[in-house]
Amino acid sequence: MCFADGSLAPAAPGAGQAGDQRALTLTAADGTAVLAHECRAASPATVGVVVLPDVRGLHGYYRDLTVRLAELGWDAVAIDYFGRTAPTEDRSDAFAFMPHVQQTTPEGVAADTQAGVAHLRSLGVEQVFTLGFCFGGGYSWRQSADTPGLAGSIGFYGRAAAALPVVDAMTAPLLMLVAGADANIPVADPKQIADQAQVLVDFVVFADAPHSFFDRTAPEHAAACRLAWDHITAFVTAHS
Numbered sequence: 111m112c113f114a115d116g117s118l119a120p121a122a123p124g125a126g127q128a129g130d131q132r133a134l135t136l137t138a139a140d141g142t143a144v145l146a147h148e149c150r151a152a153s154p155a156t157v158g159v160v161v162l163p164d165v166r167g168l169h170g171y172y173r174d175l176t177v178r179l180a181e182l183g184w185d186a187v188a189i190d191y192f193g194r195t196a197p198t199e200d201r202s203d204a205f206a207f208m209p210h211v212q213q214t215t216p217e218g219v220a221a222d223t224q225a226g227v228a229h230l231r232s233l234g235v236e237q238v239f240t241l242g243f244c245f246g247g248g249y250s251w252r253q254s255a256d257t258p259g260l261a262g263s264i265g266f267y268g269r270a271a272a273a274l275p276v277v278d279a280m281t282a283p284l285l286m287l288v289a290g291a292d293a294n295i296p297v298a299d300p301k302q303i304a305d306q307a308q309v310l311v312d313f314v315v316f317a318d319a320p321h322s323f324f325d326r327t328a329p330e331h332a333a334a335c336r337l338a339w340d341h342i343t344a345f346v347t348a349h350s
Contacts, residue, residue, distance in 0.1 A: 111172075112164040112244045112267075115203045118326040119175035120335040122343065127152045130182035131173075132291060136189070136229055138221040145190035145199055146226065150233070151183045157261075158230030158238045160223055161188035162246030162253075165211045167201045171325075182343065185235050189221060189226045195322040197228055211245065216272070219249045220256040221230035222327050239259040241342070243323070248272030251286065251303060255279035262349045264342060266293055269323050270302045283310040287324075287338055290317040314341050319334045 123162060129150035135143040145168050158169045160178050168190035169185030179186035190201070192210040200209075218249040227238050239262045247268025254263040255276035264285040273280075288300050297315055304313040316323065316334045324338055 112322040113166070113169060113325060115170060116327060117322075119169045119171060119178045120324060120326040120332070120339070121238065122182055122339040123336055124270055124290070125178065125181035126183065128177045129153075130184075131177060131180070134187075136187075136222075136225040138193070138218075138225045140218075140221055142193045142218070142221065142336070144193050144222045144225050144308045146187050146229070147173040147176055147227070148185070148187040149303065150185050150288070151180050154234060155185040156185055156234070156236045157346060158185040158233070158235035158237060159308070160226035160240050161186060162219070162223065162240055162242030162250045163188060163190070164244040164246055165207050167192050167196070167207060167210070168199075169201045176344075179241075182240060184346070185233055187226045187229055188270055189222050190319040191222060193222070204348060216252065216256065217248075220253065222346040223253055223257050227260070239346060239349075242266070242268060244268060245272075248300075248339065251280075251284055252276055254284060254307075254309060262345060264345065265300075266324055267295055268300060269295055269300050273303050274306070277306045278308065280309045282309050283345075283349055284312070285341060286313045287313060287341065288313065289319045289321050289323055290315045291319055292321040294321055312341065312345060314338075
């Protein structure tokens with residue numbers, strides 16, 4: 111897993127005020143109830159972000175991240191993957207996530223992502239991006255092929271395996287934020303996507319950063335967090 115219960119998303123440089131936030135339930139195309147959390151921008155937004163969490167699903171870190179995104183003037187909704195299998199909404203450290211991760215499918219992740227996209231469009235958002243972490247990072251890149259109409263797909267320290275099968279079908283540009291000191295995912299792994307994709311790819315390696323560095327409770331990685339936000343905001347601006 112990427113983040114513990116006490117982890118918090120870092121604030122973006124120059125962030126303003128967020129609007130209202132709330133828990134909600136979306137409905138995927140196959141009828142699955144998708145646990146979600148949204149935060150609205152303080153003013154009407156034309157940009158929206160669907161957050162794809164790590165293996166923990168809709169953990170508190172990702173609810174917090176929707177606020178950080180809304181502070182940039184973007185509507186944001188974080189989704190959960192486990193509506194088809196998990197009997198409760200608990201996604202704390204006590205949640206035994208791996209049996210549910212093993213039952214996810216690319217089709218299910220895409221359906222849940224598309225429910226998030228549809229929700230943001232219903233709010234008036236015109237340009238939608240995905241933003242994922244680890245398990246969700248690889249699947250965020252995959253949405254460049256699986257979810258039509260995205261403005262871009264952003265992922266932190268994702269694995270190539272999720273996206274490589276559809277790399278030739280990708281249509282949205284990719285921002286790949288890679289931890290250079292990741293003990294679990296070597297740089298060469300996601301680099302396979304960057305080398306094979308025929309869409310625009312911004313491949314960024316944070317040389318001394320470990321897996322899960324994007325965390326406000328890890329001050330030693332504050333500079334890398336600021337740089338990551340710079341890349342995210344530049345990417346969104348360029349493709350909005």
